[in-house]
Amino acid sequence: MGDPPLAGPPGLPPAGALKGGAPGMMPPPGGAKGGAPGMMPPAGGMKGPGAPGGFPGLPFPPEPMSFKKLLRWALLLAKAAPLPFLGSVGLAALVNALTPYSQQVLVSLTSALEGKGGADPKWMALLYAILAVVVILLSMASKLVTTWSNEKMLVALRALLHDRMLLLGPIFHAKVSGPQLVQIVNNFSAGAQFTLREILAYPLTRGVGMVTAGFFLADNLAAFESIPPLIRIVLLGLVVVIPLIGWKLSGIVGRAFEQVRAEEAAFADELGNSTAQPVEVQLMRAHGQRSRSIAERLQSVMAAKLRATLRREAVQQFQGSMSTILTTVLLIYAAFSFEPNTPIGALLGLLLMVPLVVGPIQELVTFFTGLSVNWPMIRPVGEIIDAEPEIKDAPGARDLALAEPTAELSEITFGYPPAKAPVILNGVSHRFRAEAITAIVGGSGSGKSSIMRLLVRLYDPQGGKVLLGGQALDSYTLDSLRRQVVTLSQFPLMLSGSLRRNFELVKAEVTDDEIIAVLRRVGVWDALLRIRPEGPLEITVTQAAGTGTLSGGQRRLVALARALILAPRILLLDEPSTGVDVESTSRLVAVLRDLAREVTIIMVEHDVDFVTAVADEVVCIENGKFVSTGAPQALIAADDNLFARFVKARRRATSTDHLEIERVPLPAAAGSTKKG
Ligand SMILES: Nc1ncnc2c1ncn2[C@@H]1O[C@H](COP(=O)(O)OP(=O)(O)OP(=O)(O)O)[C@@H](O)[C@H]1O
Numbered sequence: 237m238g239d240p241p242l243a244g245p246p247g248l249p250p251a252g253a254l255k256g257g258a259p260g261m262m263p264p265p266g267g268a269k270g271g272a273p274g275m276m277p278p279a280g281g282m283k284g285p286g287a288p289g290g291f292p293g294l295p296f297p298p299e300p301m302s303f304k305k306l307l308r309w310a311l312l313l314a315k316a317a318p319l320p321f322l323g324s325v326g327l328a329a330l331v332n333a334l335t336p337y338s339q340q341v342l343v344s345l346t347s348a349l350e351g352k353g354g355a356d357p358k359w360m361a362l363l364y365a366i367l368a369v370v371v372i373l374l375s376m377a378s379k380l381v382t383t384w385s386n387e388k389m390l391v392a393l394r395a396l397l398h399d400r401m402l403l404l405g406p407i408f409h410a411k412v413s414g415p416q417l418v419q420i421v422n423n424f425s426a427g428a429q430f431t432l433r434e435i436l437a438y439p440l441t442r443g444v445g446m447v448t449a450g451f452f453l454a455d456n457l458a459a460f461e462s463i464p465p466l467i468r469i470v471l472l473g474l475v476v477v478i479p480l481i482g483w484k485l486s487g488i489v490g491r492a493f494e495q496v497r498a499e500e501a502a503f504a505d506e507l508g509n510s511t512a513q514p515v516e517v518q519l520m521r522a523h524g525q526r527s528r529s530i531a532e533r534l535q536s537v538m539a540a541k542l543r544a545t546l547r548r549e550a551v552q553q554f555q556g557s558m559s560t561i562l563t564t565v566l567l568i569y570a571a572f573s574f575e576p577n578t579p580i581g582a583l584l585g586l587l588l589m590v591p592l593v594v595g596p597i598q599e600l601v602t603f604f605t606g607l608s609v610n611w612p613m614i615r616p617v618g619e620i621i622d623a624e625p626e627i628k629d630a631p632g633a634r635d636l637a638l639a640e641p642t643a644e645l646s647e648i649t650f651g652y653p654p655a656k657a658p659v660i661l662n663g664v665s666h667r668f669r670a671e672a673i674t675a676i677v678g679g680s681g682s683g684k685s686s687i688m689r690l691l692v693r694l695y696d697p698q699g700g701k702v703l704l705g706g707q708a709l710d711s712y713t714l715d716s717l718r719r720q721v722v723t724l725s726q727f728p729l730m731l732s733g734s735l736r737r738n739f740e741l742v743k744a745e746v747t748d749d750e751i752i753a754v755l756r757r758v759g760v761w762d763a764l765l766r767i768r769p770e771g772p773l774e775i776t777v778t779q780a781a782g783t784g785t786l787s788g789g790q791r792r793l794v795a796l797a798r799a800l801i802l803a804p805r806i807l808l809l810d811e812p813s814t815g816v817d818v819e820s821t822s823r824l825v826a827v828l829r830d831l832a833r834e835v836t837i838i839m840v841e842h843d844v845d846f847v848t849a850v851a852d853e854v855v856c857i858e859n860g861k862f863v864s865t866g867a868p869q870a871l872i873a874a875d876d877n878l879f880a881r882f883v884k885a886r887r888r889a890t891s892t893d894h895l896e897i898e899r900v901p902l903p904a905a906a907g908s909t910k911k912g
Pocket residue numbers: 406410652660678679680681682683684685686687840
C-alpha cells in the first residue's frame with residue numbers, strides 16, 4: 237500500500253519555549269522526526285463485520301491487533317541488523333533530546349547574564365549558531381543512518397520471508413497464491429519493516445523528546461495555578477477523553493484498510509492470471525476481457541482506498557481538534573473570569589500551554605492508531621514469519637543412507653488435509669520392486685500422484701506407514717530423504733537463465749563434465765550441440781515452456797538429466813513420456829531400462845503402450861484401492877483387470893464408432909452474421 241507515512245503532529249512549538257518566552261529559537265530538528273512513525277494513519281480494532289476476502293490462507297475476519305506479536309516480530313527484525321538499528325535510534329534520540337534542552341540552556345544562560353547586567357548578544361548569537369550547526373549535522377547523520385538501518389532491516393525481512401515461503405508446504409501454498417506472495421514480499425514487507433522498527437525505536441526516538449517536553453512542561457505548570465480546579469478537571473478530562481474516542485473511531489478506519497488490502501490481493505491475483513501466460517491470452521484473443529477485468533479490479537482498489545482515506549481523514553481531524561477545543565475552553569474561561577486590567581500576556585501564556593499539553597499526547601495517539609491501520613499489512617508478513625512447515629523432520633530423524641532402494645506402502649489411508657476427506661487412498665499396501673520400474677496406472681483423479689507425494693513426505697498419511705529401505709519414512713531427515721528419492725514432475729521447474737544454472741539449482745558445485753555426462757546418458761546432448769555448438773551449457777532456458785530455445789520434449793529430457801545429477805536411489809517420474817516425440821520415446825525407454833539396473837523407478841503414466849514397453853510391474857488403482865498388480869504383459873494376457881481394460885480402450889481409441897457423442901450445437905461464432 238503506498239499510503240504516505242504519517243508525519244508527527246504539525247506545527248508544535250518546541251517544548252520548554254514557554255518559560256523563556258522565546259519560542260522557535262532553534263531550527264526545527266529535521267532528523268528528530270526522521271525515524272518517526274512511517275505508518276499509515278489511525279485506526280483501531282479489526283473486529284466487526286469484516287470486509288470480504290482477505291488472504292485465503294489467513295484468518296478472516298481479521299485477527300484483532302496483537303501487541304505481543306508486534307513486539308516479537310519487531311525484536312526479530314532488530315536482531316537481523318542490530319548495529320544499524322541501534323545507531324539510528326541513538327542518533328534520533330540525541331537529536332530529539334538536544335532540541336528542547338539546548339533551548340533551555342540558551343534561556344537559562346540569557347537569564348543568568350541578564351542578572352549580571354545584561355547578556356552579550358555576540359555570545360548569544362555565537363552559541364545559537366553553534367547549537368544550530370550541531371543539530372543540523374546530527375539530523376543529517378541521523379537521516380543517513382536511519383535510511384541505512386531501514387534498508388538493512390528490509391533486506392533481512394525480505395530474505396527471511398522468501399526463505400520461510402519456500403519451506404512452507406503445499407497446504408499453505410494452496411491457500412496463498414503466488415501473486416499474493418509477491419505482494420507480501422515486495423510491498424507489505426516495506427510497510428511492516430517501517431512500523432515494526434518504530435515499535436522498538438519509539439520509546440527512544442520519540443519517548444526521550446516527550447520526557448524532556450514533559451520535564452519543561454512540569455516546570456511551566458505554575459501558569460495553571462490561576463485556573464480554578466473545575467476548569468482544570470475539564471481540561472484534563474478532554475485531554476484523556478478525546479484520544480480515547482479517536483482510538484475507538486479508528487476501528488472504522490482499520491476495517492477500511494483491511495478492505496484495501498483484500499482488494500489489492502484480488503488485484504494481484506487478477507494480474508497474475510494475465511502475466512502467467514500472456515501469449516496464451518493473445519492467442520485466445522482474450523486481451524479485451526483481461527484488460528476489462530484488470531480495470532474493474534483497479535476501480536475497486538481505488539474505491540476502497542478513497543473510502544479508507546476519507547475515514548482516516550475524518551478521524552484525524554477529530555483527534556486534531558483536541559487543541560482547538562482546549563483553546564476554546566480556555567478562551568471562554570478567560571472571557572468570563574479575566575478582569576479588564578489583566579495583562580494580555582497572561583492569556584497568551586495560558587494559550588501557549590495548550591500545544592505543550594496536547595502535543596505529546598497526540599503524538600502517542602497517532603502512533604498507536606497508526607499501528608492499527610498498518611496491522612492488515614503487517615499481519616500477512618508476520619503470519620509467514622510465524623508459519624511452521626506442515627511437514628518437518630520428526631523427532632529422532634537422522635541423515636540416513638538408504639540401505640536398499642526399496643519402497644513400501646503399508647495399509648496407507650490418506651485424504652488431503654485439512655479436511656482429510658474424501659479418502660483418496662483406502663488402506664493400500666504394496667512393496668515396490670527394488671531396481672526395477674513400476675508404473676502406477678489408474679483413471680484421472682484416482683490418486684496416482686498422491687502416492688508419489690506420500691513417498692517424498694509432502695504429506696503424511698492418516699493411517700499406515702511408508703517404508704523406505706525398510707525404515708519408516710519419518711526416520712529420515714527431509715533433506716536426506718529428498719536427496720535419495722528424486723522426483724521429476726510433469727512440469728519441471730526451470731529457472732530463467734543458462735542450462736548450467738538449472739543444474740546448479742540442484743547441485744551447487746556441479747562440474748561441466750558431470751552435466752555433460754548426464755545429458756549424454758538421457759540422449760539429448762547431440763541435440764543441444766546442434767542448437768549451440770559453441771557452448772550447449774550456455775543455452776538460455778526460459779521459465780515458460782514453449783517460449784525458449786528448447787522444445788517441450790528436450791526440456792523434459794534435460795530435466796531428467798538434472799534429476800540424475802543427484803545420483804538418486806529411487807526416482808519418481810510423473811508422466812515421463814509427455815511431450816517426448818516418437819523417436820525420443822524409444823530412446824527414453826532405453827534410458828529408463830538402463831537406469832533401472834541401479835535405480836528404483838516408480839512412475840505415474842497414462843500411456844499404456846509406454847508402460848508396456850518400459851515397466852517391470854504395473855500397479856492399478858481404482859476407488860482408493862490397488863485393484864491389480866503384475867507384469868504388463870501378464871496383466872494384458874489375464875484380460876480381467878484395469879490395465880487390460882485400458883490397453884483395449886487404447887486400441888479402440890483409433891476407431892471412435894463405439895462412442896456416443898451428444899450433438900449439442902456449438903454457440904455462434906462471435907461477430908458472425910447469419911445469412912437469411
Ligand atoms: N492438494 C489437494 N487438496 C485436495 N484434494 C486434492 C489435492 N490434490 C489432489 N486432490 C484430489 O485428490 C484426488 C487424487 O488426485 P491425484 O492428483 O492423486 O490424482 P491422479 O490419479 O494423479 O490424477 P491425474 O491422472 O488426473 O493426474 C483428486 O480427486 C484430486 O481432486
